[in-house]
Amino acid sequence: MEQILQVVLLGVVEGLTEFLPVSSTAHLILVGDLLGFHGPAGKTFEIVIQLGAILAVCVVYWQRLWNAATHAATDLGARRFIANVLIGFLPAMVIGATLYKYIKQMLESPMISAAALLVGGVAILVIERLVRKPRFTTVEDFPPLLSLKVGFCQCLAMVPGVSRAGATIMGAMLLGVERRAAAEYSFFLAIPTMLAATVYSLWKARAELSFDGAQLIAIGFVVAFFAALVVVKGFIAFISRHGFAPFAWYRIVVGGAMVALLATGHGG
Numbered sequence: 001m002e003q004i005l006q007v008v009l010l011g012v013v014e015g016l017t018e019f020l021p022v023s024s025t026a027h028l029i030l031v032g033d034l035l036g037f038h039g040p041a042g043k044t045f046e047i048v049i050q051l052g053a054i055l056a057v058c059v060v061y062w063q064r065l066w067n068a069a070t071h072a073a074t075d076l077g078a079r080r081f082i083a084n085v086l087i088g089f090l091p092a093m094v095i096g097a098t099l100y101k102y103i104k105q106m107l108e109s110p111m112i113s114a115a116a117l118l119v120g121g122v123a124i125l126v127i128e129r130l131v132r133k134p135r136f137t138t139v140e141d142f143p144p145l146l147s148l149k150v151g152f153c154q155c156l157a158m159v160p161g162v163s164r165a166g167a168t169i170m171g172a173m174l175l176g177v178e179r180r181a182a183a184e185y186s187f188f189l190a191i192p193t194m195l196a197a198t199v200y201s202l203w204k205a206r207a208e209l210s211f212d213g214a215q216l217i218a219i220g221f222v223v224a225f226f227a228a229l230v231v232v233k234g235f236i237a238f239i240s241r242h243g244f245a246p247f248a249w250y251r252i253v254v255g256g257a258m259v260a261l262l263a264t265g266h267g268g
Contacts, residue, residue, distance in 0.1 A: 006037045011220040015227020018053035021166030026113035033110045047201040052224035054194045077140040084142045088151035089192040116161025117255030124248035134178035
């Protein structure tokens, strides 16, 4: 029962943080470390339950995704939408598969996650001041090269604590994308990226997975889905009013506290 409660808590953490620029991976590692949680097949649990959060995006944006899929043959905007998502996904697919072993090793280090949280918070504050007037307001407007560049920005999140959402949103804004469009592109880019990461991780850990482990993953998946629904629906409205500074300061406070805690031997 204790482990199930831990899984529920981690599912909530994943769902609330996946699409915010605060790094869901870092929160899962740090909270899991504080709880003493040992999930199934190493870090497979942390990777797979992210798919529950991704499903929330599919539900919230189902009409836009469905329209793109069904009108691709006749609508240029639909084809550009699909192409830009796939182009942005390519760097993560190639680099993620190539560096899988090293990424898994970094996922074992709470200190890396805590330090990246802290540094990333400072970076967000700096980037918000550097952002120029946006030139692109919808995903369909993106030129292919811009999508590719944002895809490389997403790869920075392979370091736990950097934040996939934060890297893609900030990278897109630096490249001239309007804040709302940058956030939505981050949502859409997460779909193929996290689906591929989940399938690849499950395949790599197939010999280690047990029935009990599958149950824990399923519980975390469902909880993450419902928690993420809340975030996806409210995130765009929040950043439109308040920007990203609140998330930056949150990262700095939490990351700094965790660095101090781990450095003094009270974590890990």
